[in-house]
Amino acid sequence: EPEVTQTPSHQVTQMGQEVILRCVPISNHLYFYWYRQILGQKVEFLVSFYNNEISEKSEIFDDQFSVERPDGSNFTLKIRSTKLEDSAMYFCASGTSGGGEQFFGPGTRLTVL
Amino acid sequence: SQQGEEDPQALSIQEGENATMNCSYKTSINNLQWYRQNSGRGLVHLILIRSNEREKHSGRLRVTLDTSKKSSSLLITASRAADTASYFCASITGGGNKLTFGTGTQLKVEL
Numbered sequence: 025e026p027e028v029t030q031t032p033s034h035q036v037t038q039m040g041q042e043v044i045l046r047c048v049p050i051s052n053h054l055y056f057y058w059y060r061q062i063l064g065q066k067v068e069f070l071v072s073f074y075n076n077e078i079s080e081k082s083e084i085f086d087d088q089f090s091v092e093r094p095d096g097s098n099f100t101l102k103i104r105s106t107k108l109e110d111s112a113m114y115f116c117a118s119g120t121s122g123g124g125e126q127f128f129g130p131g132t133r134l135t136v137l
Numbered sequence: 138s139q140q141g142e143e144d145p146q147a148l149s150i151q152e153g154e155n156a157t158m159n160c161s162y163k164t165s166i167n168n169l170q171w172y173r174q175n176s177g178r179g180l181v182h183l184i185l186i187r188s189n190e191r192e193k194h195s196g197r198l199r200v201t202l203d204t205s206k207k208s209s210s211l212l213i214t215a216s217r218a219a220d221t222a223s224y225f226c227a228s229i230t231g232g233g234n235k236l237t238f239g240t241g242t243q244l245k246v247e248l
Contacts, residue, residue, distance in 0.1 A: 028179075055234060066141075067180065067225065067238040080233050115179060122234035123167055128180040 026050045028129035030116050036135045037106055045101045045132045047116030056099045057117040057126060058091065060084070067115070073099065074122065106136045141226055141239030149245045156213040158242040160226030161206075167229045169202060169209050170236065174223045183211075183224075216246045 029048045037043050049056050058070040071081040073091055090102045099118075103110055113133050117126040143160045150156055160169070168187045172180040186193045186202045186209065193200045199212040213220055223243050227236040 057235070059236070059238075066240055067227075067236075069235040069237065072233075072235055074234075080235055082235075113177075117180075119234075123229045124234075125170065125182045125185055126236060127182065128172075130179040 028116055028118055028127050030114075030129035030132050032132060033130065034133045034135070036137065039108060039136055040105050043103050043106055043134065045103075045114050045116075045134070047099045047101070047129055048097050049099055049116065049118030050127055051097070053118035053120055053127070055079075055119045055122050055126075056091075056093070057119075058101045059115045059117065059128075060112040061115065061131075062109075062112045070101070070114075072122075079122075103134075106134075108136050110134060111136045141228055141237055143224075143226060143239040143242045145242060146240070147243045147245070149247065150216055152216060152218055152246055152248050154216055154246075156216050156220070156244055156246070158211045158224050158226075158244070160209045160211070160239050162209075162226075162228050162239075163207065164230050165204075167231070169200075170227045170229070171198075171200060171209075171211050172225045172227060172238075174225065174241075176222075180225070213244075216244075218246050218248055220244060221246050 031046045056073040061067045071085045072079045088104045113131045115131045116129045119126045170185045171183040197214045202209045223241045225241045226239040
């Protein structure tokens with residue numbers, strides 16, 4: 025069964041460093057998402073991406089964040105200058121239709137020291 | 138309350154019993170979805186119910202939606218130890234496609 029994959033599973037970085045989180049969505053999906061979950065808190069929406077552009081983003085997704093689909097398979101989230109409060113589990117998701125079921129990857133745990 | 142609040146926050150039952158989790162929301166929805174999350178892992182989609190549907194079944198899962206009360210419930214029948222996980226409701230609203238998650242219910246099924 026096809027699944028969303030994410031790398032790395034765990035990333036440790038120093039405050040102020042740039043990180044790139046990588047995702048490979050399910051191949052025939054057209055909608056792509058990033059969410060995050062700070063330990064013990066709700067899953068929060070960051071950004072959605074469709075037709076090679078951002079379709080929606082949350083207040084969390086400020087200028088420090090960017091997304092890219094550099095080729096036909098990868099979908100990346102870049103945090104330019106990490107802060108301590110960026111420490112969280114980051115989930116990538118994909119779907120065939122906007123507003124429908126979303127398939128989540130296993131997540132990348134980001135720890136900012 | 139926030140969009141997507143669930144109760145109870147935690148539920149502990151014996152294997153074979155039924156588990157019921159409730160979700161309330163504030164704004165009108167297009168659909169409401171339930172997801173399961175095993176500890177420290179990704180979210181798994183369980184079931185989607187549209188705003189014009191009242192009840193939906195999938196295997197041992199039964200979901201109801203009451204748009205007049207802005208609430209939904211998830212019933213897991215004949216629970217198993219493997220059902221131990223956190224369960225989240227998540228809604229799609231307006232013309233968007235982002236999921237707004239609830240606070241979740243931690244279910245523990247004991248042998």
